[in-house]
Amino acid sequence: MVIGMQWQLGIDLKLVHFLVVSGVLFCIGIFGVLSRRHLVQILMSIELILNAVLINLIAFSSFTTPDEVIGQMFAVFVIVVAAAEVGVGLAIILSVYRRKKSVDIDNINILKW
Amino acid sequence: MKKWKKRSKAILSFILFVIISLILIFSAIMVISAKNIVHSAFYLAVTLLCTAIFFILLRAQYLAAVQILVYIGAVVVLILFALMLTRTAVGQSTNISSKQTVFAAIVSFLLFAALSVVFNITNMGGLDSVSQINIISIKDFANILFSKYALPFEVASVLLLAALVGSVVLAVRDKRDDKEIKQEDNNKA
Numbered sequence: 001m002v003i004g005m006q007w008q009l010g011i012d013l014k015l016v017h018f019l020v021v022s023g024v025l026f027c028i029g030i031f032g033v034l035s036r037r038h039l040v041q042i043l044m045s046i047e048l049i050l051n052a053v054l055i056n057l058i059a060f061s062s063f064t065t066p067d068e069v070i071g072q073m074f075a076v077f078v079i080v081v082a083a084a085e086v087g088v089g090l091a092i093i094l095s096v097y098r099r100k101k102s103v104d105i106d107n108i109n110i111l112k113w
Numbered sequence: 114m115k116k117w118k119k120r121s122k123a124i125l126s127f128i129l130f131v132i133i134s135l136i137l138i139f140s141a142i143m144v145i146s147a148k149n150i151v152h153s154a155f156y157l158a159v160t161l162l163c164t165a166i167f168f169i170l171l172r173a174q175y176l177a178a179v180q181i182l183v184y185i186g187a188v189v190v191l192i193l194f195a196l197m198l199t200r201t202a203v204g205q206s207t208n209i210s211s212k213q214t215v216f217a218a219i220v221s222f223l224l225f226a227a228l229s230v231v232f233n234i235t236n237m238g239g240l241d242s243v244s245q246i247n248i249i250s251i252k253d254f255a256n257i258l259f260s261k262y263a264l265p266f267e268v269a270s271v272l273l274l275a276a277l278v279g280s281v282v283l284a285v286r287d288k289r290d291d292k293e294i295k296q297e298d299n300n301k302a
Contacts, residue, residue, distance in 0.1 A: 012123055013130055013243035016232055018167065021134045023232070025141055025160075027225040032145035034217030040195055041150060044157050047188065048141055051164045054180075062171045062246045064239035069249050072173055073262050079176075079183055080269045084276030086188050090195040091280035097199045098286070099294060 018059035026052035039093045039103040043086065050082045123244055130170060137163035150196060158189045172246040175254055 025048055032045025054075050061071020097103050100110075140159040147153035161184040168177035240246060258266060 012241065013127055013170070014241065015237050015239055017130065017134075018171070019232055019237075020229070021137065021167075023225060023228040024138055027221040027228075028138070028141045028145060030224060031217050031221040034220060035214040036145060038150055040192060040199070041145065041153060044144055044153060044192065047157060047184075048144060048160065051161065051184075054176075055164060055167055058168055058171050058173050058176060060239075062173065062240075062243075064237070066240060066246055069254060069257055072176055072249070072254070073258065073265075075173075075176055076179065076258070077265060077269055079179060080273065083183055083187060084272055086191055087276050087280045088283065090191055091283035093195060094198055094284045103199050 015059055015063040018055060022052040022055035022059070025049075025055070037105050039096070039105055039108075040090075042105065043089050043093070046089075047082065047086070050078065054078055119244070123242065126170060126243060129166075133163050133166050133170075137167075151193070154189060154192050154196060157192070158185050161185050161189070170243060172243075172248045174248070175251050 029045045029048035029052060032048065033042055036042050036045065057071045057075045057078065061069065061075070065071065093103060096108060100107060102108070137160055140156045140163065143156040144153045144160060147156060161180060164184075165177040165180040168174075168180060
C-alpha cells in the first residue's frame, strides 16, 4: 500500500472526503466538550460529535455495502439514542440550575468531596 | 453526450460538497465559539442542516428527512427551551472558555492529526465514487427495519419511554426539594 494514495483528491466524491469532514467535525466537538463552561454548550458539542459519527456511519454504509442498509439502520438507532440523551441531559441541567442557580460547570461540584 | 452529462453531474456534486462542508465547519466552530449562547444554538441548526445535505449526497434520503425532523425540529427547539428556562446571561458576552482551553486544543488537534494519518494509510475499499451508490427506497428500508431489525426497534421504543419518564422525574419541581433548598440558603445566611 503506497502511502498517500488516499489523498489523490480528484473531482469524484470519494469515501475519504466524507471521512475527513466528519473527522474535523468530531475534533471540533471534542474541543467544545473539553473547553466550554456552559452546560448547554457542552451538550451541543456532544451533538456535534454524534453528527460526525452519523456522517461516518452513513458514508461507510453507502460506499462499502451499497446493497444493504446496515449502517443506515445503525444511524437510525443513533438518532433515537441522541434524542433520548438530549431530553434527559436537559432535564438534568434544569434540575441542577434549580438547585445551584447556575449552569457554569465550574460551580457544579456536588459530586466532588 | 451522455458521458459529458455524467461528468458535469459529478463536478456539480463535488462543488456542492465543498461549499456545504465549508459552511458545516464554519458553523460548527461558531457553535463552540459564539459569545451569545442563543446564537450558538442557531448555528447548531445550520450544522445539522448541512449534515442532512451530506446524507442526501450519500443517497440516504430517508435519513436526511429524519435528521431535519428530529434534530432541527426537536433537539434544537428543546435546547432553546432549556436556555429560556435557565435564563443565563442571554445576550451577554460572558467568559465562556474554561482554564483548559489550550490543553483541549492540543488534544483535539492531535486527534485530528492521528485521524488524518489513519485515513492516509488505510485502504477503505468499497465504491470509487458517490455516483455509483444506488438509492435504497423507503419501502425497502421499512421492510428491513420491521423484519430483521424489529427487536432493536422495540428496544428503542422502550428506551424512549424510559427517557420520557426519566426526564419528567428529573425536571419536575418537587415541593420538598424547594424546602430543602430554602433551608440550605437559610443555613448559609
